[in-house]
Amino acid sequence: MSFAKLTASTLAIAAVSATAAVAQSRDNVQVAGSSTVLPYASIVAEAFGENFDFPTPVVESGGSSAGLKRFCEGVGENTIDVANASRKIREKEIKACAEAGVTDIIEVRIGYDGIVFASQFDGPAYTTFTQSDIFNALAPKVMVGGELVDNPHSQWADFNPDLPAEDILAFIPGTKHGTREVFEEKVIAAGCEATGAFEAMMAAGMSEDDAEDACLEVRTDGRSVDIDGDYTETLARIDANANGIGVFGLAFYENNTDKLKVATMAGVAPSTETIASGEYPVSRPLFFYIKKAHIGVIPGLKEYAEFFISDEIAGGDGPLAQYGLVSDPELSATQEAVANEKTM
Amino acid sequence: MTDMTASGASAPVRKHATSLLAQDARTKRRNAAETRFKIYGLIAVGIGLTFLAVLLSSIVYNGVRGFQQTFVTLEVELLAAKLDKKGERNIDDIKKVSTFGYAPLIDTAMQNAVAKIGYDSPFEKAKEYRPLLSASVPAQVRNYVIANPDMIGETVEFRVLAASRVDGYLKGRVTRDSIARDKNIDAAHLDITDALHDEGVLKKTFNWDFVTGADASESRAEQAGIGVSMIGSFFMMLVVLGLSLPIGVAASIYLEEFAPQNRFTDLIEVNISNLAAVPSIVFGILGLAMFIQFAHLPQSAPLVGGLVLTLMTLPTIIISTRASLKAVPPSIRDAALGVGASKMQTVFHHVLPLAAPGILTGTIIGLAQALGETAPLLLIGMVGFIASNYPEGLVDGFVSPNSAMPAQIFEWAKRADPAYYERAWAGIIILLLFLVTMNAIAIILRRRFERRW
Numbered sequence: 102m103s104f105a106k107l108t109a110s111t112l113a114i115a116a117v118s119a120t121a122a123v124a125q126s127r128d129n130v131q132v133a134g135s136s137t138v139l140p141y142a143s144i145v146a147e148a149f150g151e152n153f154d155f156p157t158p159v160v161e162s163g164g165s166s167a168g169l170k171r172f173c174e175g176v177g178e179n180t181i182d183v184a185n186a187s188r189k190i191r192e193k194e195i196k197a198c199a200e201a202g203v204t205d206i207i208e209v210r211i212g213y214d215g216i217v218f219a220s221q222f223d224g225p226a227y228t229t230f231t232q233s234d235i236f237n238a239l240a241p242k243v244m245v246g247g248e249l250v251d252n253p254h255s256q257w258a259d260f261n262p263d264l265p266a267e268d269i270l271a272f273i274p275g276t277k278h279g280t281r282e283v284f285e286e287k288v289i290a291a292g293c294e295a296t297g298a299f300e301a302m303m304a305a306g307m308s309e310d311d312a313e314d315a316c317l318e319v320r321t322d323g324r325s326v327d328i329d330g331d332y333t334e335t336l337a338r339i340d341a342n343a344n345g346i347g348v349f350g351l352a353f354y355e356n357n358t359d360k361l362k363v364a365t366m367a368g369v370a371p372s373t374e375t376i377a378s379g380e381y382p383v384s385r386p387l388f389f390y391i392k393k394a395h396i397g398v399i400p401g402l403k404e405y406a407e408f409f410i411s412d413e414i415a416g417g418d419g420p421l422a423q424y425g426l427v428s429d430p431e432l433s434a435t436q437e438a439v440a441n442e443k444t445m
Numbered sequence: 446m447t448d449m450t451a452s453g454a455s456a457p458v459r460k461h462a463t464s465l466l467a468q469d470a471r472t473k474r475r476n477a478a479e480t481r482f483k484i485y486g487l488i489a490v491g492i493g494l495t496f497l498a499v500l501l502s503s504i505v506y507n508g509v510r511g512f513q514q515t516f517v518t519l520e521v522e523l524l525a526a527k528l529d530k531k532g533e534r535n536i537d538d539i540k541k542v543s544t545f546g547y548a549p550l551i552d553t554a555m556q557n558a559v560a561k562i563g564y565d566s567p568f569e570k571a572k573e574y575r576p577l578l579s580a581s582v583p584a585q586v587r588n589y590v591i592a593n594p595d596m597i598g599e600t601v602e603f604r605v606l607a608a609s610r611v612d613g614y615l616k617g618r619v620t621r622d623s624i625a626r627d628k629n630i631d632a633a634h635l636d637i638t639d640a641l642h643d644e645g646v647l648k649k650t651f652n653w654d655f656v657t658g659a660d661a662s663e664s665r666a667e668q669a670g671i672g673v674s675m676i677g678s679f680f681m682m683l684v685v686l687g688l689s690l691p692i693g694v695a696a697s698i699y700l701e702e703f704a705p706q707n708r709f710t711d712l713i714e715v716n717i718s719n720l721a722a723v724p725s726i727v728f729g730i731l732g733l734a735m736f737i738q739f740a741h742l743p744q745s746a747p748l749v750g751g752l753v754l755t756l757m758t759l760p761t762i763i764i765s766t767r768a769s770l771k772a773v774p775p776s777i778r779d780a781a782l783g784v785g786a787s788k789m790q791t792v793f794h795h796v797l798p799l800a801a802p803g804i805l806t807g808t809i810i811g812l813a814q815a816l817g818e819t820a821p822l823l824l825i826g827m828v829g830f831i832a833s834n835y836p837e838g839l840v841d842g843f844v845s846p847n848s849a850m851p852a853q854i855f856e857w858a859k860r861a862d863p864a865y866y867e868r869a870w871a872g873i874i875i876l877l878l879f880l881v882t883m884n885a886i887a888i889i890l891r892r893r894f895e896r897r898w
Contacts, residue, residue: 129834129845131846140662140663140664140860140861143662143663143831143833144662144663144664146662146831146833147661147662147665147833148544148584150833150834151544151584151587151588152543152544152584152587154540156834157833157834159745159831159834159846160831161745161826161831161846163826179741179743330859331859332861333858333859333860333861352861353861355628356861356862356863357861357863358623358626358627358628359622359623359624359626359627413543413545420580420664423629423664424663424664
């Protein structure tokens, strides 16, 4: 019967392709990791595919931690070659990598990214913040009249009369994002020290480590909302809540200037210039990590890495800076390190 | 007998003589209840239709702009001094000039195009015209030069993409107010856009590249297309069809025609019905564990996507196949068996052909469901992936990383540039067209071939 024949042949095709999948050798570079680095990596991958005879690298997102986890699964064609990360690789991850046989890792810093506080363009006048303001608004325990108490503030004006008398509502990145770590360290912890809460905790008998951890906490009564999705989700929340402020990457803000207005942090407006000079306090380096064992095995891997950090791409006039990356002043040192395949 | 006399006796005692023409209070109440129910029904249908109308009109309103794109007709002088310094027309030398080497030529060409229409431009440097054009233009020109090295030194006319903000301006998405704070483009650029548009150098036309093209990076929304992920969806559907149809049909024929009725087959039946109601994300995580972590099949491959969706589609196909087998009257089987056919001959020569329209309808509906499914694909790496490479050949189509249409739409909706949002809506229109076509085929099959007894 023709039906039976058709069935048999489709089954056969499926079986053949399944075996071919395992046997086929890979000729494209595979990249995964941070959703913050994804737009940059995809811009580079596209230009790489245009200018070289190698196929366009395959870029996936998933978050810094997820990307590094896949990176550390082992060496071989069915593992990824490059992990993008919006934070530095952790000791624990290096150890996990080493256990799976991934020992030689090349670290490449591609530039810096600013983290900005933005609100609805026509919303309340959230135009100036300091780290202390954010800490006072979002920490579970704050200093009031020299005492460490449970956060009593419900409006911004409660602790800083210069800020609008609006209900506190902040949309901050969830804990799986690399951005969250920077937000905690550079904003919340800085505010914790500046307001004296850190000293008060130490004085209350906490050990230094415990106090540092307590300084990173965020209130859980609904005034601070963790966003696990992308910046688009934060933007949608800001659209729906006029009194909300959101945490964004500088590049995302610059692509949505018609909807968002940005606040200064400690008196400095975020821009590629202020971040490059180090004046703007909330910025972080962006990285990608290469498996050295794959160089020479996967065609185009080293070329991709060198192309990524070439002056034409990652320099001040390149397409990455155009999109919002703050280019690294020490780019030439990075270029040299990649050319020499210098491992960590 | 006694009843009759009793009623006959009581008949004249009736106090209110009623006419068929005049309604009594109870009849009125009953009729009113019926009228009210009809009105409720109409309101329910009306609400449903309103939602459908709102949904369709918002999809079409938002999405239709995604099918149009602004193109610029540009005469580019392919300077030999820049593109082939040695002048030997050696292809390797020509390839050494990267797209960055082409960019100045494009800038000059744009400057000339503006000068040609006699527009008094505020810009002096050619580089200042760059925001008007897509970043894909240098690559387009470079590919042309590599394919036609003889044309170096000539002036060639290209039809190139305008930048997404220029495109958005012509479509009304970008306004002069909204670009006031945009560092990528100035009001002066929009003035030039208007002038070029009036002269016909810059035109908004239907964009086939959206339907056939590959996905692009975030810096060039104007270049992105849904074609590659459409191919991904196609290969996934091949896997689903190739696996779930034979397995599903074989399982249902056995269960319906051959299996003994006992507790074990009852258990299987209950489980199949339950499987049909399992949330699709569960199949995704099963696929991740089984196909990727255990069997080491490649991530993001349509093969794995198809396998996962097969698991999801199987119960639908089994249930509809069993229903259509059941619908074949027993007299057909009895007649076949009566003239000496074996059980298997009965099934394959008589029952199955009669049940085929129903089976195919069920299969198509199952495929349509699988085509629109995103949740299981989240877990096997088909979301968050830039589908930029066309597969090279049949095997590659199954195993090389790709996206699928619903995953691509999800991906676009996440991106920062608002131009991608428009493309997400346009992608939804294409997906809906596919689903409507598949459902229409299912209906036609049913109408045309289904037999009633």
